[in-house]
């Protein structure tokens with residue numbers, strides 16, 4: 001069975017989180033800034049150095065999280081360029097494959113003559129990374145992850161049941177895995193900030209929220225097909 005999600009459901013909470021993240025970001029700048037001042041003032045053998053270092057490391061981790069929050073709540077500035085999606089994927093295939101490690105194999109299925117897209121390459125890279133890491137975490141034995149591109153025509157009237165994407169001709173980016181898939185309850189909450197089914201310390205629940213924000217802000221559309229025991233495909 002294929003589930004789809006109306007993306008509009010997640011918007012109000014994204015805005016709320018974005019407002020909090022903005023203020024939080026300012027506070028973190030103060031914490032991290034004073035850490036640096038303090039560290040500079042301590043002598044090399046001062047026993048407090050390690051403590052200050054720990055505070056600073058935690059502060060910087062928090063700053064990364066806040067950046068993700070800002071990204072999905074549309075408050076992060078994007079720098080869009082006209083780019084070749086195929087080239088972006090090829091350029092990052094090696095590193096993405098390394099992230100998969102022994103969990104599975106990475107395949108590319110790239111359409112020739114793909115039109116360029118207008119998007120922020122650094123953010124798209126993050127999107128690819130988040131989707132690949134999620135795919136990795138879902139894999140079982142003989143895991144396969146495929147990053148694909150295609151031209152997708154959404155016709156008027158057709159497919160209305162399974163997509164809320166307006167009719168038109170689109171460049172499609174997909175990331176598929178043959179992992180555990182997800183049930184309807186997970187599928188319904190997927191993009192919610194802090195929603196995770198992973199163990200504490202493993203998942204932040206911000207990966208897909210970030211993906212959602214970047215796609216929305218870039219004027220794109222997002223769909224997820226998943227079936228328990230079969231796998232998951234994200235289509236952008």
Ligand code: ADP
Nearest residue numbers: 134135138196197198203204205206207208232
């Ligand atoms: P995190 O990865 O930190 O848990 P995400 O927002 O990236 O946060 O993902 C939220 C949840 O969505 C995951 O915990 C998982 O339950 C589910 N999920 C995401 N991608 C997949 C996938 N490819 N296969 C199965 N479940 C997935």
